[in-house]
Amino acid sequence: MKDGSYWVGALQAGRISYGELYQEIANRVAKHNPQLNALVTWDLAGSLAQQETTPDLLQRPFAGLPIPLKMLGQNKKGWLNTNGSRLMAEVRARKTDHFVSRMEAIGLIPLGQTNSPEFGFKNITDPELYGPTKNAWDHSRTPGGSSGGAASVVASGMFPMAAASDGGGSIRIPASYSGLIGLKPSRGQMPVGPSNWRGWQGAAVNFFLTVSIRDTQKLFRLMKGTESAAPYQVPAVRPIEKKRLRIAVITESPVGTPVSEEARAAVVEAGTFLTSMGHDVTEVAWPIDGAALIRSYYLMNGAETAGMFADLAQELGNVDESLLEASTRALWRFGEQLSAADYVRSLHLWDQASAQMESFHEKYDLLLTPTTAQVAPKLTRPWASEATLERLTHISELSLEEAQEAIWAMFADSLAMTPFTPLANLTGQPAISLPTHLTKAGLPLGVQLIASRGQEELLLQVGALFEAAGLFHLPEAYR
Numbered sequence: 001m002k003d004g005s006y007w008v009g010a011l012q013a014g015r016i017s018y019g020e021l022y023q024e025i026a027n028r029v030a031k032h033n034p035q036l037n038a039l040v041t042w043d044l045a046g047s048l049a050q051q052e053t054t055p056d057l058l059q060r061p062f063a064g065l066p067i068p069l070k071m072l073g074q075n076k077k078g079w080l081n082t083n084g085s086r087l088m089a090e091v092r093a094r095k096t097d098h099f100v101s102r103m104e105a106i107g108l109i110p111l112g113q114t115n116s117p118e119f120g121f122k123n124i125t126d127p128e129l130y131g132p133t134k135n136a137w138d139h140s141r142t143p144g145g146s147s148g149g150a151a152s153v154v155a156s157g158m159f160p161m162a163a164a165s166d167g168g169g170s171i172r173i174p175a176s177y178s179g180l181i182g183l184k185p186s187r188g189q190m191p192v193g194p195s196n197w198r199g200w201q202g203a204a205v206n207f208f209l210t211v212s213i214r215d216t217q218k219l220f221r222l223m224k225g226t227e228s229a230a231p232y233q234v235p236a237v238r239p240i241e242k243k244r245l246r247i248a249v250i251t252e253s254p255v256g257t258p259v260s261e262e263a264r265a266a267v268v269e270a271g272t273f274l275t276s277m278g279h280d281v282t283e284v285a286w287p288i289d290g291a292a293l294i295r296s297y298y299l300m301n302g303a304e305t306a307g308m309f310a311d312l313a314q315e316l317g318n319v320d321e322s323l324l325e326a327s328t329r330a331l332w333r334f335g336e337q338l339s340a341a342d343y344v345r346s347l348h349l350w351d352q353a354s355a356q357m358e359s360f361h362e363k364y365d366l367l368l369t370p371t372t373a374q375v376a377p378k379l380t381r382p383w384a385s386e387a388t389l390e391r392l393t394h395i396s397e398l399s400l401e402e403a404q405e406a407i408w409a410m411f412a413d414s415l416a417m418t419p420f421t422p423l424a425n426l427t428g429q430p431a432i433s434l435p436t437h438l439t440k441a442g443l444p445l446g447v448q449l450i451a452s453r454g455q456e457e458l459l460l461q462v463g464a465l466f467e468a469a470g471l472f473h474l475p476e477a478y479r
Contacts, residue, residue: 001211001212001474001478002160002478003160003161003210003211003212003214003215003478004062004065004160004161004210004212004215005212005214005215005218006160007021007065007160008061008062008063008065008107011058011063011064011065012058012063018048018051018064019048021066022044022047022048022066022111025066025111025158025159026044028156028157028158029042029112029158032136032156032157032158033153033158035134035139036133036134036136036139036152036153036156037115037130037131037132037133037134037149038114038115038133038134038143038148038149038150038151038152038153038156038158039068039112039113039114039115039149039153039158040071040112040113040114040115040130040149041071041079041080041112041113042111042112043079043110043111043112044111047066047109047110047111047112050104050109050110051064051109057107057109060105060106060107061106061107061218061222062106062107062108062222063107064107064108064109065107065108065109065160065161066108066109066110066111066159067103067108067109067110067111067159067161067162067163068110068111068112068113068114068149068150068153068159068162068163069100069110069112069113069114069163070113070114070116070147070149070150070162070163070164070165071083071084071113071114071115071116071149072084072116072119072120072146072165073097073120073165073196073199073204073206074097074099074100074113074163074165074206075093075095075096075097075100075195076093076096076097076100076110077093077094077095077096078092078093079092079093079110079113080092080093080113081093082129083116083118083119083120084115084116084117084118084119084120084127084129084130085118085119085127085129085323085324085325085328086128086129086323086324087312087316087319087320087323087324088312088316089129091316093195095194095195097191097193097194097195097196098191098192098193098194098226098227099163099190099191099192099206099223100163101191102191102222102223103163103223106222106223111159114147114148114149114150114152114153114162115127115130115133115148115149115152116145116146116147116148116149117145117146117148118324118325118327118328119305119308119328120145120146120165120167120170120204121146121301121327121328121331122145122146122327122383122414123144123145123146123168123169123170123173123414123417123418124142124144124145124148124377124383124414125142125143125144125145125146125147125148125149126142126145126379126383127325128325132379133148133149133152134152134379135151135152135155135177135178135376136151136152136155136156136178136475137155137177137178137179137376137442137443137444137475138376138443140378140379140380141177141375141376141377141378141379141443142177142376142377142378142379143155143174143177143178143376144173144174144176144177144178144372144376144418145170145173145174146165146167146170147162147164147165147166147170147171147174147209148174149162150162150163150164150174150209151164151174151175151177151178151180151209152178154178154180154209154210154211154475155178155179155180155475155477156475156477157475157476157477157478160210160211160215161208161209161210161211161215161219162208162209163206163207163208164182164206164207164208164209165204165205165206165207166182166184166204166205166207166421166425167199167200167203167204167205167425168203168297168421168422168425169184169371169418169420169421169422169425170204171183171184171207171208171209171433172184172371172421172431172432172433172446172448173371173372173418173421173433174209175209175371175433175435175446176371176372176433176435176444176445176446176448177372177375177376177444178209178376178444178475179435179444179446179472179473179474179475180209180210180211180433180435180474180475181209181210181211181212181213181215181216181432181433181434181435181463181472182209182371182432182433182446183207183208183210183216183220183430183431183432183456183459183460184205184207184421184424184425184430184431184432185205185207185220185224185430185456186205186234186428186429186430186453186454186455186456187202187203187205187232187234187425187428187429187453188202188226188230188232188233188234188428189205189224189226189234189430189454189456190205190206190207190223190224190226191206191223191225191226191227191230192226192227192230192232193227193229193230197229197230197231198231198232200300200301200304200425201300201304201347201350202231202232202428203297203300203425203426204425205425207219207220207223211474211475211478212467213460213463213464213467216460216463217457217460220456220460224456232428234453234454235453235454236454237452237453237454237455239455239457239458240365240451240455240458242365243278244278244279244280245274245279245280245365245366245458245462246279246280246282246363246364246365246366247271247274247279247280247281247282247364247365247366247367247368248282248283248284248360248363248364248366248367248368249267249271249281249282249283249284249367249368249369250283250284250285250286250367250368250369251263251264251267251268251283251369251370252285252286253290253373253416253419253420254286254288254290254291254293254294254419254420254423255290255291255294255415255416255419256290256291257373257415257416257419258373258416259370259373260373260374260375262374262375262437262439262440262445263370263372263373263374263445264370265437266370266436266437266445266446266447267368267369267370267447269436269437270368270434270436270437270447270466271368273465273466273469273471274368274462274465277465281368282364284364287356287357287359287360288353288356288357288423290419290423292349293349293350293353293422293423293426294415294419294422295404295408296345296346296347296349296350296426297346297422297425297426298404298407298408298411299338299342299343299346299404300343300346300347301331301335302331302332302334302335302338302407303335303338303342303343303346304335305328305331305332305334305335306332306335306336306338307335309332326389326392326393327383327384327392327410329392329393330392330393330395330406330407330410331407333395333396333403334395334403334404334406334407336396337396337400337403338400350426350427353423353426353427354426354427354428357423357427357429357452358452358453361451361452365451365458366449366450366451366458366459366462367449367450367451368447368448368449369420369447369448369450370420370445370446370447370448371418371420371421371433371445371446371447371448372417372418372420372421372445372446373416373417373418373419373420374417375439375441375443375444375445376443377417382413383413383414384409384410384411384412384413384414385413388406388409388410388412389410391406391409392406392410395407420448421448423450424450427453428453429450429451429452429453430450430451430453430454430455430456430459431448431449431450431451431459432448432449432459432460432463433446433447433448434446434447434448434449434463434466434472435472435473435474436466436471436472436473437473438473444473449462449463
């Protein structure tokens, strides 16, 4: 399979030159991107220049493999830093993020930036600045979000891997909708700073979308590790070395929303396979209060958004609200109504959930769930109702309790699509979406595995079992 490791081997063995590889990628971009709208910037000349001025590139682990960054939280000095917002359409990064610097140190060459929703608040990718990205499997559907552009460039075969990020499922949701592997590492596992150290209080983590376990494992091992100044650090843990794992299974939504029969079937298939491999698979109930946890997540979003716009007002001189999308304006104004006590209580709830999940993992090594409750929705499906959006325009006039309900209503439909992913972000656990299921209509759906903090290698070990058994349903470009 022509994954990233394949192209690295070809470069190092001299079977292909940089010029030939870059031309091949350029041809794929020209073929697919006009239909998908996945790549929103493209710097072929700059990337070639970086390759030409890095003399030891072939000796680095990724040997100069080109890769796109996400247009959200992955800054490279001098490149656009729009965050998918019309407000920041001309803003450029003043510094290169440590995550991007680490990518370059291991031999990856940034080449362009992928589409993302405004400030990453949605689980679909449809920013007013760039327009919607389409799913490579079905152009009438979304690839999800917020790493939707990253998913489409990989699923279409434009790039064998893409940088992505995950603050509530933004790697795993597009992976499920696009037949890809999506690992969300533990909180504190990946490089952070110097522009942003906390990333939604550690809920948001940078990593990649890939098509092979070997690429995912190689990226994880080479990228992990963060700065001593980073506020979150992964605890030292021993890798779990068991031939017989204890795997808990949950197919019910943690917030009581419907789960499609196809999503349930995906989990049943995965559980049956794991049982056949000698593991103990047991159906259990949720050990946490999912609805309370999600409400605390939205509260954090609001508070962080208010803080972000306070910073942007200083940086830009003023914030023109007319350039912001309705969901962003609503979160901003909701956040301004919150007290410090509200925010602290929400984070305390995360800590309690983290402790509950650590106790859970004393009994079970892994938790298996659907990644998404349904297949990728149609592009024509509204993200929120017109009535909800109209109410949001008056959110500053509402009481705090009314504003909270308005925010809950704003996210209600999208949460019903993807209720399983936010938990790992709030508890700091690693989670992975594996492309193990095709629906009767031929659309991909992933299953999610969650482990205790620091146990990414266990997730990769189990992922390798599915891959070796030929149970991955990858995009056509990789079959």
